Amino acid sequence: MRIYESEEKDISLPEVDILTFLFDSDWCLAKEDTEIHVEAANPANSITKAEARDVVRRTAHTFREKFGIGASGPGKDVVVCTSSGNPFLPVLFYSTVGASGVFSGASTAFTVGELVRQVKDADAKLLLCSAEFEERTVEAATQCGISRDRVLVIDSRIPKKWNLIQSSSRSPLLHLGDGPMLEWQRITNREEQHAVTGCLLYSSGTTGLPKGVRISHLNLVACSPCCMNVGERYRARCAREGEPFVLKTIAHLPMAHVAGIAWYSLNPVYLGGTTYWMEKYDFDTFIEYHRRYRPTLQFSVPPIWLQIAKSPKVTDHFDNLRVASTGAAPMGLELAKEVSQRLGKGKTRLSQFWGTTETTGSITGSDWEIVDDTFSVGGIFPNVRLRILDDSDRDVEHGQPGEVLVGGPIVCQGYHNRPEANHNSFLDGFYRTGDIGIYKNGLMYIVDRKKELIKYKGLQVAPAELEDLLVSHPKIEDAAVIGVQDLAQATEVPRAYVVAKPGSGVTAQEVANFVKEGLSSHKQLRGGVIFIDEVPKSPSGKILRKDLRARAAKEAASLEDPAPKAKL
Known part of the structure; x- marks a missing residue:
């Protein structure tokens, strides 16, 4: 081998939990008064390492006592968070871990259906969101059978007075100045360190639909x-x-x-x-x-x-x-x-x-x-x-x-x-x-x-997800999706090769609009839609993407771009 x-x-790595590593060890160079997170639009809205340690413990207490996060043991209860950028966001990640929960970030570009899939797959126990995503998050919670009491809206507007607002009652839940604290569970050995999950991030891996990656x-x-x-x-x-x-x-x-x-x-x-x-x-x-x-x-x-x-x-x-x-x-x-x-x-x-x-x-x-x-x-x-x-x-x-x-x-x-x-x-x-x-x-x-995954501006696009949606269209018989390079944007973009049902008259614009309605912005068919007679497949039925990539390379070398570009 x-x-x-x-x-x-x-490096001889320490056998500790991530919060002890960040806040209570000599490994990290941030000092107690170092401003570790700052709102760029308002630099007065910031938090130091010392302040963050206390906010984490107080927020973790709320997660545990009001919502049972971590009560059944460490690394089990998932908290899904859909939020725009703000200095409270990383602190909520730390706090989730501090309550012995598992932090799972969701894309702010998600449709309700995409968010529902992640929440269900993760079996999430609590949903966090910034204000602009509350309606979407509440709808996803409803579809997943999660009480609106368990949807918390992030309010990080006022320096030193950050809070979580319960969507149902509009009640603020945190008392960051003087509220009770929960000491996070300390890890002191390598076996437990890798056995306890801290994050659940979604990736398509080498193939297939997005899957939750358990990060210890x-x-x-x-x-x-x-x-x-x-x-x-x-x-x-x-x-x-x-x-x-x-x-x-x-x-x-x-x-x-x-x-x-x-x-x-x-x-x-x-x-x-x-x-x-x-x-x-x-x-x-x-x-x-x-x-x-x-x-x-x-x-x-x-x-x-x-x-x-x-x-x-x-x-x-x-x-x-x-x-x-x-x-x-x-x-x-x-x-x-x-x-x-x-x-x-x-x-x-x-x-x-x-x-x-x-x-x-x-x-x-x-x-x-x-x-x-x-x-x-x-x-x-x-x-x-x-x-x-x-x-x-x-x-x-x-x-x-x-x-x-x-x-x-x-x-x-x-x-x-x-x-x-x-x-x-x-x-x-x-x-x-x-x-x-x-x-x-x-x-x-x-x-x-070798993998099928498409990277659009660094964001993952799973061909299987697009294909599943495309073949659900009543006018489409079969479909395959690959990534093609867009030199002007320096990124891959998804391209669909579509087999239309005979006599359907489906157009590239119709296909693109169907995807636009069903999936988030970065998953759109910016590489175009090409109609073909048959999707190349192996005897076992697996799509031969290498054949489609070879075809795309020939198409790119031709003088005329064959892929109809629908308006997105």
Whole structure:
């Protein structure tokens, strides 16, 4: 068995729960008076590490005593949260864990039907939402048989007076200044650390519909020391050179995504920094916050970096940025060079991270100290083990491409109530990423994708979900969906290949409108709708997406784009 390891030494990780790690250990650099979370629109609305510790304990007490979260044991009761960005949001994540519950972020783009599916699948016991999503959340609760008493509306408008409002009675539930506290359950051994679930994040894994990924306390604790090893080395170098690095970043990605958990709720506290929270992402506000707060570190996704590279609005906005990283989807070297010209007065080089929800975020990452002109996805992080296998699960020769499998403390517990997916997605403790990679000269290169998942602007789109919806249309006989590259947006977009029922007369616009009505914005058929006579399938009935991808490549090479683009 050929196993690849980091060139850095493994880290002896602490055997504690994630809250003890963040608030009561020497591992995290945030001081008691460090403002760890701040509202970007109103910086007076902030919370320090010391304040957060007390708010977590008081909110956890409310979750336990009023709603029974954690009463049946740790890591069982799921709290689903649909919220725009605000500094109370990460604190609610901590508080859910503090009550021995499981935090599950839901996309703010979800339709009621999509939210219902997550709430039912997770068997959620409590629903949180910001005010603009209350109507949707109440409707989902009704469809799931959950009392409106268990829908709580987040109110984070007034500094130091955050609250949760019960949707049914409109009663405020928290007394953050003097309310009773619940001490979170301490974990002191490795077995329990990985046995207790802290997060349930939804991912499509390598195939199929979205599945709940169970992320343990060990995964959450390991995330920062392992993946921010590059940050530790960078900080040390900056200190030696007399230019101390203080982390400041803008939160603009969703907390339903593992990037929101890792880059906003964990890594900044670990490195002793501050997260400024946008309510929702829009480009003009994002760049203006960069000018106002001068963040030193920013992780984002390729479509946003593309906007930065191309927009004439960007002038001095990113001059203070010292570290810039991209992830969640592939990016080319030429675009990375173009982006870098806009960062740190042309001195900050964009680096790449690579990872998955199932690995609590990043698996590999580029060193912040070294210029990588090959634009790899970086070196293997400490404590992480990789295997590279062929289609028969045999080790490939060194330097040859194969599917990358990941082992180590960042690998999740598995999928929630999905024994078949667990069987198919894990091999001897290693997670099958579905990505085809080559490891050479201490660096990882992702060269292709084996899995079906589509990444639109870093957000996951499951072809099976779109296909299920499409074949429910009365005029559609069969359908298959793949991702095609949109060069103008630097992202994949979903394209549907549709077999119409004879004589139905269904149009591309009709198909697109049907999807628009049933699924959230990022799942729309921006790659077009193509009508075909038959969906290519294997003898066992599996869609041959590689054949469709080959067809799409030929279509892209032709002078005329064959995919009718419906108005979305």
